[in-house]
Amino acid sequence: MAPPDPADGTARRPRRHDPDRKARILDAALDVLVEQGTVGITHRHVAARADVPLGSVTYHFASLAELQAQAFARFVEQRGSEFAALFDGVRTRAELVDVLVDLVHGSPSRHRSAVLGFELHLAALRDPGLRALAAGWTRSSQEVLARFTGQDDAARLDALLEGMIMHALLTTEPRSREATRTAIARTVDPREQGGSRATR
Amino acid sequence: MAPPDPADGTARRPRRHDPDRKARILDAALDVLVEQGTVGITHRHVAARADVPLGSVTYHFASLAELQAQAFARFVEQRGSEFAALFDGVRTRAELVDVLVDLVHGSPSRHRSAVLGFELHLAALRDPGLRALAAGWTRSSQEVLARFTGQDDAARLDALLEGMIMHALLTTEPRSREATRTAIARTVDPREQGGSRATR
Amino acid sequence: MAPPDPADGTARRPRRHDPDRKARILDAALDVLVEQGTVGITHRHVAARADVPLGSVTYHFASLAELQAQAFARFVEQRGSEFAALFDGVRTRAELVDVLVDLVHGSPSRHRSAVLGFELHLAALRDPGLRALAAGWTRSSQEVLARFTGQDDAARLDALLEGMIMHALLTTEPRSREATRTAIARTVDPREQGGSRATR
Amino acid sequence: MAPPDPADGTARRPRRHDPDRKARILDAALDVLVEQGTVGITHRHVAARADVPLGSVTYHFASLAELQAQAFARFVEQRGSEFAALFDGVRTRAELVDVLVDLVHGSPSRHRSAVLGFELHLAALRDPGLRALAAGWTRSSQEVLARFTGQDDAARLDALLEGMIMHALLTTEPRSREATRTAIARTVDPREQGGSRATR
DNA sequence: AATGAATGAGACTTCATTCAT
DNA sequence: GATGAATGAAGTCTCATTCAT
Numbered sequence: 001m002a003p004p005d006p007a008d009g010t011a012r013r014p015r016r017h018d019p020d021r022k023a024r025i026l027d028a029a030l031d032v033l034v035e036q037g038t039v040g041i042t043h044r045h046v047a048a049r050a051d052v053p054l055g056s057v058t059y060h061f062a063s064l065a066e067l068q069a070q071a072f073a074r075f076v077e078q079r080g081s082e083f084a085a086l087f088d089g090v091r092t093r094a095e096l097v098d099v100l101v102d103l104v105h106g107s108p109s110r111h112r113s114a115v116l117g118f119e120l121h122l123a124a125l126r127d128p129g130l131r132a133l134a135a136g137w138t139r140s141s142q143e144v145l146a147r148f149t150g151q152d153d154a155a156r157l158d159a160l161l162e163g164m165i166m167h168a169l170l171t172t173e174p175r176s177r178e179a180t181r182t183a184i185a186r187t188v189d190p191r192e193q194g195g196s197r198a199t200r
Numbered sequence: 201m202a203p204p205d206p207a208d209g210t211a212r213r214p215r216r217h218d219p220d221r222k223a224r225i226l227d228a229a230l231d232v233l234v235e236q237g238t239v240g241i242t243h244r245h246v247a248a249r250a251d252v253p254l255g256s257v258t259y260h261f262a263s264l265a266e267l268q269a270q271a272f273a274r275f276v277e278q279r280g281s282e283f284a285a286l287f288d289g290v291r292t293r294a295e296l297v298d299v300l301v302d303l304v305h306g307s308p309s310r311h312r313s314a315v316l317g318f319e320l321h322l323a324a325l326r327d328p329g330l331r332a333l334a335a336g337w338t339r340s341s342q343e344v345l346a347r348f349t350g351q352d353d354a355a356r357l358d359a360l361l362e363g364m365i366m367h368a369l370l371t372t373e374p375r376s377r378e379a380t381r382t383a384i385a386r387t388v389d390p391r392e393q394g395g396s397r398a399t400r
Numbered sequence: 401m402a403p404p405d406p407a408d409g410t411a412r413r414p415r416r417h418d419p420d421r422k423a424r425i426l427d428a429a430l431d432v433l434v435e436q437g438t439v440g441i442t443h444r445h446v447a448a449r450a451d452v453p454l455g456s457v458t459y460h461f462a463s464l465a466e467l468q469a470q471a472f473a474r475f476v477e478q479r480g481s482e483f484a485a486l487f488d489g490v491r492t493r494a495e496l497v498d499v500l501v502d503l504v505h506g507s508p509s510r511h512r513s514a515v516l517g518f519e520l521h522l523a524a525l526r527d528p529g530l531r532a533l534a535a536g537w538t539r540s541s542q543e544v545l546a547r548f549t550g551q552d553d554a555a556r557l558d559a560l561l562e563g564m565i566m567h568a569l570l571t572t573e574p575r576s577r578e579a580t581r582t583a584i585a586r587t588v589d590p591r592e593q594g595g596s597r598a599t600r
Numbered sequence: 601m602a603p604p605d606p607a608d609g610t611a612r613r614p615r616r617h618d619p620d621r622k623a624r625i626l627d628a629a630l631d632v633l634v635e636q637g638t639v640g641i642t643h644r645h646v647a648a649r650a651d652v653p654l655g656s657v658t659y660h661f662a663s664l665a666e667l668q669a670q671a672f673a674r675f676v677e678q679r680g681s682e683f684a685a686l687f688d689g690v691r692t693r694a695e696l697v698d699v700l701v702d703l704v705h706g707s708p709s710r711h712r713s714a715v716l717g718f719e720l721h722l723a724a725l726r727d728p729g730l731r732a733l734a735a736g737w738t739r740s741s742q743e744v745l746a747r748f749t750g751q752d753d754a755a756r757l758d759a760l761l762e763g764m765i766m767h768a769l770l771t772t773e774p775r776s777r778e779a780t781r782t783a784i785a786r787t788v789d790p791r792e793q794g795g796s797r798a799t800r
Numbered sequence: 801a802a803t804g805a806a807t808g809a810g811a812c813t814t815c816a817t818t819c820a821t
Numbered sequence: 822g823a824t825g826a827a828t829g830a831a832g833t834c835t836c837a838t839t840c841a842t
Contacts, residue, residue, distance in 0.1 A: 664811095
């Protein structure tokens, strides 16, 4: 029934009726964004990644800019609830620190979020629409943190995390968890003076 | 009838015997990088910006990647000494804080450095050569800070600055200097509890 | 999550049971033809102009060529009776000249006819089907004129009008009505030597 | 020395150094314009017609619009002197009429000019740059005619010719030269009443 | 009957790079 | 050493048309 596979062995995909193809394209765009950055966002790359014909991408998105914008929006939405969920069971300052240390010394899934976050920040630098998106994301992140630290410290903590994550992404030698823990602990509770042991 | 005048509007000015043309091209590349980001780095854009014929760029640089790498190297070198110079007259913690607050709430010239820094960071994520460059830059920055704070606090402070600068770049409402000052002051000297006035 | 909303901004208004939608599409095609010329005749443009879903255009017309042909046919039909009506009250040569001068120095509605006429002429140059249509139109126009001037002069007059209308369309400085009147008057009645007042 | 011909038998053309390629491209564009009209002006068509790689067209012309504009400009320039030359030997009214009749009942080479002229007129309708070009062309044509008829009659004659040429292009039955001659003769000299025999 | 979805071709354009001068 | 010319790949986007519902 399906047309025969072409000679070169590539699988055919007679996928006429395909709901949520749009969402799949956005996810593919995020994948490309993680691997190649904003330069990688081309119709061809995204289409190939989503295993979808080229024309399908242009059908669902009026322009590449819009595709990128919607992909970032999707990321912020997903990442937002994911981020909030991290703190669901947190009761004490020590637990908070644990969570944040894990955030910095990320698992592969954290790596993805981190890279996307920075890509968004940099893209936002030159795109007002994305700037609004990034601003909203920053605000909501700080609100989550503020539940534990108060508004001012949340902003400070957020900036610190941002910087540490960037550094962690770039360092080859895995930055010692202990150093990270100390830095976070001091910021979360300024009375902390010693290293990580002083939890009182 | 006149010679073709290539279709793009690149200016055509004879400029034989032009020493440090190579440097001018690199500076132009940095300009492009600030304005358009990595996507903007094309032979044509850089040539136009440097007011140099297209062939001149390909003549001096074997490939675009190399041009970008050398441009970033030039930036790190320039910015490195510039950064160190900022702290030349610093004697007290209060003076240190002043300098750092200025660093975050940057003048236009600071804006340039900030953007280039983030472009470098993000590009380094996917280019090992640039990663080495970025690592070296981070290390030397932290060494400068460490003269005032010690090694561990320097890393922490550096991360905080990085995050605050990124936030400052993105926020439309000019983030209040006072908040920045407080955040930095607390990180520089954890005993700080109040606002900026408590210097002692 | 919402259904895709195709990327182009075509409006989406439910309009079931819409008699003479076909005619509305043809009129929209003529509008597009006036504004953008033959290049503008695409399913999308016409659909947007007619405020009709894209599929509706392909449903009513087997191909774009057929759509264009039918649009031109509609124009010729409409314009034909309109043209004839212009001469309904004409009794004297002077009245004839008046009508023709008005024809050249057209109101906006005349502008539309003029542009469509030339579009048809040029398209007919390469499409035999349209050539027949254009020939029929020319013949019937000349028949109308011949009622006042005789067959031979009608052809001459028609050619003159065609040329003057084209020139009028292109000239920025509104060509003086007096010059037009003189030219027409001389062609309608070769004994005319002076300006418009000499009717004798 | 040259790379071997590809399997499909198409001739290879290793034409690195090729002066006046730009002019050849423009001529090819005019050829395309004659055969297919403005819609045919695509990089591919023109490149194929000029037997030149696709990139060559984009190299020499910043945009298709510019290519089209320059092609039309070339046409006007060439056609201008050609047109003037037609009247070089003309001394009497009768000779003038002869030349003009030939102009309308054109040889194939006249066909080309006629088509290009109308394409230009129609394109000028929507492009201010082309409008200026077309206006200049019209003016210079009328100046040539005015040497024989005076300014006012030249405009009238020009319009008549324009209309007759268009009709001649479209009619299948070759419009009788006699009718054309009569029409022109009457316009050139309004005292003419009879057919072509009355020359004086 | 009517229409949203889908797709492959081809449009315009930019570009890195090579080459001949 | 330096540069205009050249070219093929690939990028973005538009489109006619087909299809499933």
